[in-house]
Amino acid sequence: MKIISPDGHIGTLEYLKSIWESRHLTIALAKGEIKNQSALNISGIFLNIIQSLIGLAVYWIVFGVAIGIDTGEIPYPIFVLPGIFIWHYFSAITGYCSNCFIINQNLISKLYFPRICVPLSKVLVGMVDFIIGFSLFFILFICFGQSFTIKWTIFPLIIIAIIIFVTTIGLWISFISLFSMDTARISAQLTNFLIFITPVFYPGTIIPENFKFILYINPVAGIIEYSRWSLLDAPLPDSKYLIGIGIILVLTISIFFIFKRYEKKISDLL
Amino acid sequence: MTQETAISIRNLSKEYYRIEKSGRFSRKPTKGTGFLAVNNISVAIRKGEVICITGHNGSGKSTLLKMIAEVTLPTSGEIEINGKVASILEIGIGFQPEISGYENIFLSGAMYGLKNSEIEAKIDRIIDMFGFPEFINTPVKYYSSGMYMRLAFSIIVNINADIYLFDEVTSVGDTEFRTKVIHEISRLKDRNATVLIVTHTPTLFSKISDRFLLFDKGTISVSESLNNLQGAGNVDNRLHIGCEKLAQIKEIHTENIDFNLTDLKINTPATDLNAIFDNEIEVVATACYKSQESISILLTICDIMGNILTSAKTELTAGKIENKAITFVLPKGYLHPAPLSLGFEILNDNGKSIVSYPNVMNMPYLKKDSLSGYLNMPIKILKD
Numbered sequence: 001m002k003i004i005s006p007d008g009h010i011g012t013l014e015y016l017k018s019i020w021e022s023r024h025l026t027i028a029l030a031k032g033e034i035k036n037q038s039a040l041n042i043s044g045i046f047l048n049i050i051q052s053l054i055g056l057a058v059y060w061i062v063f064g065v066a067i068g069i070d071t072g073e074i075p076y077p078i079f080v081l082p083g084i085f086i087w088h089y090f091s092a093i094t095g096y097c098s099n100c101f102i103i104n105q106n107l108i109s110k111l112y113f114p115r116i117c118v119p120l121s122k123v124l125v126g127m128v129d130f131i132i133g134f135s136l137f138f139i140l141f142i143c144f145g146q147s148f149t150i151k152w153t154i155f156p157l158i159i160i161a162i163i164i165f166v167t168t169i170g171l172w173i174s175f176i177s178l179f180s181m182d183t184a185r186i187s188a189q190l191t192n193f194l195i196f197i198t199p200v201f202y203p204g205t206i207i208p209e210n211f212k213f214i215l216y217i218n219p220v221a222g223i224i225e226y227s228r229w230s231l232l233d234a235p236l237p238d239s240k241y242l243i244g245i246g247i248i249l250v251l252t253i254s255i256f257f258i259f260k261r262y263e264k265k266i267s268d269l270l
Numbered sequence: 271m272t273q274e275t276a277i278s279i280r281n282l283s284k285e286y287y288r289i290e291k292s293g294r295f296s297r298k299p300t301k302g303t304g305f306l307a308v309n310n311i312s313v314a315i316r317k318g319e320v321i322c323i324t325g326h327n328g329s330g331k332s333t334l335l336k337m338i339a340e341v342t343l344p345t346s347g348e349i350e351i352n353g354k355v356a357s358i359l360e361i362g363i364g365f366q367p368e369i370s371g372y373e374n375i376f377l378s379g380a381m382y383g384l385k386n387s388e389i390e391a392k393i394d395r396i397i398d399m400f401g402f403p404e405f406i407n408t409p410v411k412y413y414s415s416g417m418y419m420r421l422a423f424s425i426i427v428n429i430n431a432d433i434y435l436f437d438e439v440t441s442v443g444d445t446e447f448r449t450k451v452i453h454e455i456s457r458l459k460d461r462n463a464t465v466l467i468v469t470h471t472p473t474l475f476s477k478i479s480d481r482f483l484l485f486d487k488g489t490i491s492v493s494e495s496l497n498n499l500q501g502a503g504n505v506d507n508r509l510h511i512g513c514e515k516l517a518q519i520k521e522i523h524t525e526n527i528d529f530n531l532t533d534l535k536i537n538t539p540a541t542d543l544n545a546i547f548d549n550e551i552e553v554v555a556t557a558c559y560k561s562q563e564s565i566s567i568l569l570t571i572c573d574i575m576g577n578i579l580t581s582a583k584t585e586l587t588a589g590k591i592e593n594k595a596i597t598f599v600l601p602k603g604y605l606h607p608a609p610l611s612l613g614f615e616i617l618n619d620n621g622k623s624i625v626s627y628p629n630v631m632n633m634p635y636l637k638k639d640s641l642s643g644y645l646n647m648p649i650k651i652l653k654d
Binding site: 001002003004005006007008021022024025027028029031032033035036106107108109110111112113264265267268 | 338348350352363366369377380382
């Protein structure tokens, strides 16, 4: 028996359970979108790979060769790739989630399911590119004759951190987009700008000490630095990077409860 | 039917706001006065009931369904639901245009909480119901709107739920599809599922509905039959009249009576379509008949589903009569411009139906200035 009342209250456990029970729907939403995308351009996956390779070549020429950023022992393409695919995942999710409710408005106004599934499905869509990016990195890693270290075993933990991070950002962006139609444009501008204050193209160590706080509060910076440490045997990053990770955890928990509170009201907010 | 309640609605209201000024440059339109789309309604729906919901546009039908489906929250009051709800507020939601119908079955099924294995078990049935197996691998963007809807409907009725909500499912789709919808709904009813149908053509569902719910400006009236509804409300739905029982086909004894139609004319003083339906219509049938007793002829006008819209009766004396002109006068206000069919019913002295000629004449779609159609009745010679 279920009672529908005006306050739309859901218990925390009940909410978590309903999200879990809707996992097929979340996966189906993601699958549908991936299939729809790859049906549009026949060479879907190949295009993604080519795009990443061209991007990599440009960064290599500009930052590795022309500017000559010092990456120590590690060849520049290998150094830059983890940063690129993590950043790409983040910026793709920002883009997808900034209009996900508006795009799925028809679905939301006609069918009830936990609304959080919409941004969650976008996280799954972005994962395809992430896997492609990581595979590319893996191939180049072997091509450049790098050796695996024991620290690779920590990388799955970092992947979990990445997923938590992009999910949190995606949920926040999608939530904000309910109130302002400009969210999509603003977030696109912001990600374009943020890439420069994140150690994607350069190692965090080249930033002067008095500006480093920017990196410390930037969660992407921490994640990228730690993944380099794990994958490329780079020196262990400053423990102050954990501040950014802490910020993310606070945001994760808060957005979960915000979504729980607004769950039933989202269709009226659109 | 059990007396267990499936949905119990208590003092339910939903308030929406009118937007008073839609400024050309101001981003936020001013929020005006509120109005109640659903105004303090209370109704209990038993398990296994089929409820047909009707009313004008904007009277609150869909809002009620949305609240039951949890898509939108009520402003006040509450709904108690016993069982799993499958809501079909719009047909074909969750379809991705670029991918094939087959894949969309799985996608759309997942939207309603079906696992892949559950869909696989039903896939043949779904494709069979869809009716176009040769198109199942075509991307749905190439489907016609009718095909699109049939696919969506086939998926929906295969969801296992206790309560089904349908909003305007028959608005697209041909007669065959409508028949299928009705058939499937009665199948759901046999399974003791509760079904709520929102429709503008309540006559379609008159046979399978247990109760009718008429919405008028957010308030409702509930009735056991369409006839009462028509009396109760200010609906302009041109609902039924109560001559259904008269026209049911009884035993036929052709040896006692022979009736042949030779001509059928429809006279109306009106010159345009709207005026036709605002006037009495005179139907003149020329017939040869032979009968041992005095009989009466009942002319019935049906819609495409066979629901009788109106009828007129004329008495005839016994004997063998050639080319007799029989005049029927149809009362105004019951016909509409949709396809109609004319039928004759021959009744004996006691008002019992002895011969029935349904669908003697079809009037496909009425032209602007005429009520014309084609005759279906074979002309034959009277036997002695």
